[in-house]
Amino acid sequence: MTSTSDLLARRNRTIGPYSPLFYSEPLQFVSAKGVWFTEANGDRYLDGYNNVPHVGHCNDRVVRALSEQAATLNVHTRYLNERVIDYSERLLATFDPHLDRIFFGNSGSEANELAIRIARQLTGNIGMIVSDYSYHGTTITLAGLTTGLQTAVPLDPHVRTLRIPDLDRDPRPDAEVLSEALASLDASIASLQEAGYGVAACLFDSLFSTEGMPRVPAGLVTGIVDRVRAAGGMVIADEVQSGFGRTGSHMWGYQFAGMTPDLVTLGKPMGNGHPMSAVVTSEAVLDAFGSRNEFFNTFAGNPVSAAVGEAVLVEMEEKQLMTRAATLGAEALARFREFAGQYDFVRSAKGTGMFLGLDFAVDGAPAPHLAKQVVEGVKARKVLISRIGRDESVLKVRPPLAFGQAELPILLDALAAALDEVSV
Numbered sequence: 023m024t025s026t027s028d029l030l031a032r033r034n035r036t037i038g039p040y041s042p043l044f045y046s047e048p049l050q051f052v053s054a055k056g057v058w059f060t061e062a063n064g065d066r067y068l069d070g071y072n073n074v075p076h077v078g079h080c081n082d083r084v085v086r087a088l089s090e091q092a093a094t095l096n097v098h099t100r101y102l103n104e105r106v107i108d109y110s111e112r113l114l115a116t117f118d119p120h121l122d123r124i125f126f127g128n129s130g131s132e133a134n135e136l137a138i139r140i141a142r143q144l145t146g147n148i149g150m151i152v153s154d155y156s157y158h159g160t161t162i163t164l165a166g167l168t169t170g171l172q173t174a175v176p177l178d179p180h181v182r183t184l185r186i187p188d189l190d191r192d193p194r195p196d197a198e199v200l201s202e203a204l205a206s207l208d209a210s211i212a213s214l215q216e217a218g219y220g221v222a223a224c225l226f227d228s229l230f231s232t233e234g235m236p237r238v239p240a241g242l243v244t245g246i247v248d249r250v251r252a253a254g255g256m257v258i259a260d261e262v263q264s265g266f267g268r269t270g271s272h273m274w275g276y277q278f279a280g281m282t283p284d285l286v287t288l289g290k291p292m293g294n295g296h297p298m299s300a301v302v303t304s305e306a307v308l309d310a311f312g313s314r315n316e317f318f319n320t321f322a323g324n325p326v327s328a329a330v331g332e333a334v335l336v337e338m339e340e341k342q343l344m345t346r347a348a349t350l351g352a353e354a355l356a357r358f359r360e361f362a363g364q365y366d367f368v369r370s371a372k373g374t375g376m377f378l379g380l381d382f383a384v385d386g387a388p389a390p391h392l393a394k395q396v397v398e399g400v401k402a403r404k405v406l407i408s409r410i411g412r413d414e415s416v417l418k419v420r421p422p423l424a425f426g427q428a429e430l431p432i433l434l435d436a437l438a439a440a441l442d443e444v445s446v
């Protein structure tokens with residue numbers, strides 16, 4: 023196998039040095055199974071980070087479904103195919119009854135791009151509202167509203183941003199924090215209307231993953247939804263990170279947040295690594311858009327993707343992965359809370375289900391260097407996690423949902439040992 027330094031040099035000469043790599047010393051895996059990666063020398067790493075291999079890396083059911091369908095028929099959607107419809111029905115049955123129509127895509131970016139295109143057409147407006155530290159994808163429209171990742175594209179003039187408050191970082195009463203956030207949204211809506219853009223949509227991730235999983239005041243999400251609708255806009259729930267049972271309590275993040283979106287975008291875990299995404303919406307919205315646009319997407323919703331997507335759902339059901347996320351997540355969160363009580367530099371434990379974090383702070387100021395030390399310290403114990411948030415001070419523990427009871431102590435022990443080693 024090529025040495026890490028040689029491969030890095032070749033990578034820099036081909037795909038360039040700018041595409042991000044994790045860790046000061048990057049990792050090079052040769053295989054993965056379930057929740058374990060393997061290096062060429064046989065060393066194994068526990069995956070506490072990746073949500074794409076949702077039902078486990080190289081899952082047997084998914085691999086079998088993919089290869090059998092690829093060996094039988096793969097074709098675009100201009101021919102009838104029962105498997106695609108079976109899958110659509112099965113997936114749509116997991117949504118609230120009014121969300122009963124689907125457009126397929128190939129990436130989260132494509133799904134968000136389409137959702138915005140639909141919202142603009144149906145509302146006749148172009149104004150967009152997003153959180154002030156968020157990421158929704160790679161297209162030019164999405165680059166123009168990216169606030170949580172470096173992009174040379176300035177914010178589009180018709181985009182307004184909303185600061186998502188975190189009660190764990192704000193000592194004021196919840197009601198005061200809530201009314202400040204909603205007043206700032208009111209001002210953004212007024213400014214979009216005054217500028218003649220109107221409000222097409224508000225796009226957000228119900229768990230506020232990129233934002234660092236802030237603990238938001240009760241009524242924030244529903245307050246946003248009500249105001250955006252009253253202004254004539256649509257609500258797009260980005261489920262690329264928060265969907266597919268990740269929260270443990272609900273299949274979809276929007277259900278966890280207690281709101282009803284007009285459009286829901288899916289991605290990452292949907293195909294367990296096979297590129298798949300979707301926009302889920304109502305019959306009225308699909309009709310309004312579909313009847314005016316001959317919308318066709320060559321690779322999206324093909325029979326191989328449908329076979330893969332269906333295998334993911336069957337695997338989730340058979341292994342009861344959402345329930346598992348609830349049980350293991352509660353156990354892990356309890357330990358995370360102990361960590362928060364034990365170490366002065368841990369401000370709070372964050373998250374729900376199998377999406378958890380610890381927020382690091384020293385003297386009230388975010389401490390990204392400590393989060394980095396812990397990520398590296400956990401890696402030294404052959405467990406993979408990462409960090410998120412505006413300050414990169416929040417650990418990101420978001421393993422495949424196939425993560426099991428046997429693996430939890432390995433992750434928690436590695437974390438405990440890395441926390442013990444932190445030098446402030």
Ligand SMILES: Cc1ncc(COP(=O)(O)O)c(C=O)c1O
Binds near residue numbers: 131132158290
């Ligand atoms: C919340 C969210 N939405 C959308 C995307 C874009 O998805 P993709 O990279 O599949 O285009 C991402 C990717 O990280 C994401 O985290």
